[in-house]
Amino acid sequence: MRIPKHIGIIPDGNRRWALFNQLTKDKGYFFGIEPGLNVFKLCQKEGIEEVTFYGFTIDNTKRPNEQKIAFTKACIDSVMLLTKENCEILVLGNTESDLFPKELLPFTKRTKFGSGGIKANFLINYGWEWDLNLLKEDNSHKKHIIPYIHSKDISRIDLIIRWGGRRRLSGLLPAQSVYSDFYILDEYWPDFKEQDFYDALNWYDKQDVTLGG
Amino acid sequence: MRIPKHIGIIPDGNRRWALFNQLTKDKGYFFGIEPGLNVFKLCQKEGIEEVTFYGFTIDNTKRPNEQKIAFTKACIDSVMLLTKENCEILVLGNTESDLFPKELLPFTKRTKFGSGGIKANFLINYGWEWDLNLLKEDNSHKKHIIPYIHSKDISRIDLIIRWGGRRRLSGLLPAQSVYSDFYILDEYWPDFKEQDFYDALNWYDKQDVTLGG
Numbered sequence: 001m002r003i004p005k006h007i008g009i010i011p012d013g014n015r016r017w018a019l020f021n022q023l024t025k026d027k028g029y030f031f032g033i034e035p036g037l038n039v040f041k042l043c044q045k046e047g048i049e050e051v052t053f054y055g056f057t058i059d060n061t062k063r064p065n066e067q068k069i070a071f072t073k074a075c076i077d078s079v080m081l082l083t084k085e086n087c088e089i090l091v092l093g094n095t096e097s098d099l100f101p102k103e104l105l106p107f108t109k110r111t112k113f114g115s116g117g118i119k120a121n122f123l124i125n126y127g128w129e130w131d132l133n134l135l136k137e138d139n140s141h142k143k144h145i146i147p148y149i150h151s152k153d154i155s156r157i158d159l160i161i162r163w164g165g166r167r168r169l170s171g172l173l174p175a176q177s178v179y180s181d182f183y184i185l186d187e188y189w190p191d192f193k194e195q196d197f198y199d200a201l202n203w204y205d206k207q208d209v210t211l212g213g
Numbered sequence: 214m215r216i217p218k219h220i221g222i223i224p225d226g227n228r229r230w231a232l233f234n235q236l237t238k239d240k241g242y243f244f245g246i247e248p249g250l251n252v253f254k255l256c257q258k259e260g261i262e263e264v265t266f267y268g269f270t271i272d273n274t275k276r277p278n279e280q281k282i283a284f285t286k287a288c289i290d291s292v293m294l295l296t297k298e299n300c301e302i303l304v305l306g307n308t309e310s311d312l313f314p315k316e317l318l319p320f321t322k323r324t325k326f327g328s329g330g331i332k333a334n335f336l337i338n339y340g341w342e343w344d345l346n347l348l349k350e351d352n353s354h355k356k357h358i359i360p361y362i363h364s365k366d367i368s369r370i371d372l373i374i375r376w377g378g379r380r381r382l383s384g385l386l387p388a389q390s391v392y393s394d395f396y397i398l399d400e401y402w403p404d405f406k407e408q409d410f411y412d413a414l415n416w417y418d419k420q421d422v423t424l425g426g
Contacts, residue, residue: 059425128391129358132345145342167395171425174387178341182380182395212272212384 001205004158006050008172008180009039013164013188015067020188026066028190029074035192036078040085042197043118050119050155053078054172058127061099068099076103079122086114092151093125100125110153121154128171146175156180158209161200163189181207214418217371219263221385221393222252226377226401228280233401239279241403242287248405249291253298255410256331263332263368266291267385271340274312281312289316292335299327305364306338313338323366334367341384359388369393371422374413376402394420 011032018028036053043051055075061068080103082089091107093100104124131150146152151173157180160172165186169177183200187193224245231241249266256264268288274281293316295302304320306313317337344363359365364386370393373385378399382390396413400406 057425062426128388132358132388145345166420168393169382169391170423171391174391175341175345178382178384178387180381207379210383212270213275 008157008160010162011189017188026070031190052121221370221373223375224402230401239283244403265334268337
């Protein structure tokens with residue numbers, strides 16, 4: 001079976017899950033933490049080299065305050081959970097804003113935990129325009145741009161798995177996702193099942209990979 | 214009904230269609246010309262303001278010569294067909310390469326035909342890295358990057374319709390497609406039917422639009 005090197009996870013549907021379960025929207029994010037640990041462990045088990053979690057974006061921070069507090073806490077807790085695993089964590093986002101949680105500043109350079117191994121990336125207070133706003137260098141007429149963008153330490157994504165039924169990128173790493181295959185699940189992220197992950201891998205195995213060729 | 218302002222068309226599957234019809238791969242592109250005119254006319258009829266056709270990319274030019282000749286001719290013919298319609302054509306791509314057809318140089322500034330109206334964009338010898346290689350200016354820390362990329366005259370895409378079953382962007386306008394909803398058809402592009410277009414519009418009408426919020 002052809003296994004993707006790098007999987008992007010868009011854990012969408014937390015708020016819709018909360019409403020469906022008679023909770024207020026902000027309560028949904030807490031129920032997205034355990035699925036994140038589960039999908040990480042499956043990636044580790046299957047020999048995926050890198051996994052990127054779409055935490056929250058600069059766009060998301062325009063949401064009501066109680067939601068902002070809730071998704072920020074869920075992201076911090078998710079990163080902290082992975083510090084107990086064997087992995088190499090990178091948190092990427094705009095740290096120049098107060099909306100970037102101070103607790104995650106130590107992870108903005110890739111940090112090895114346990115015996116290391118799988119790279120686990122979290123996009124936190126991330127923005128696609130912020131990302132593509134090339135680093136201060138004369139980059140014009142460079143053939144390859146990735147070395148010059150903020151997300152330069154994140155590799156090309158092979159497979160993007162999105163929960164919650166929306167068929168869009170929502171600004172996830174535009175440079176790394178140009179050739180990514182998208183697998184969409186209608187289920188909300190807090191309802192994540194192991195089978196979702198294997199369905200995505202089995203689907204990916206049937207895709208050709210041309211990298212635009 | 215909520216109509217997208219800007220539709221992106223990924224007309225994929227020409228070569229697979231050709232093989233399926235006992236033709237050599239290069240013969241498929243010719244059969245993609247008429248569908249392009251048809252989808253343009255439907256966009257015009259439904260009041261779509263802008264449509265972008267994914268012609269060929271710098272990646273595509275690595276294909277066998279007879280294919281390169283065939284898809285280049287199909288693109289030139291497709292642009293020429295639209296010069297007989299009421300529209301405003303823009304051809305965007307890397308004109309510094311010999312692979313950019315000279316015949317299309319006059320269209321690299323938006324040009325009005327007939328009474329104008331709908332904007333029709335063709336990506337020709339286009340490359341996502343070429344596009345994002347920001348124009349020579351100090352762009353660092355600009356809040357919005359689109360004014361500084363090569364595709365600055367192409368607006369945000371609301372709906373991307375892809376034929377041929379592949380669930381990926383293949384490098385289509387990364388900055389304009391960050392929030393686009395994707396509608397995928399398994400049918401090959403030369404088999405385009407009017408109903409495909411309306412199925413996509415009806416699906417789009419049911420999507421929410423959050424622009425990442």
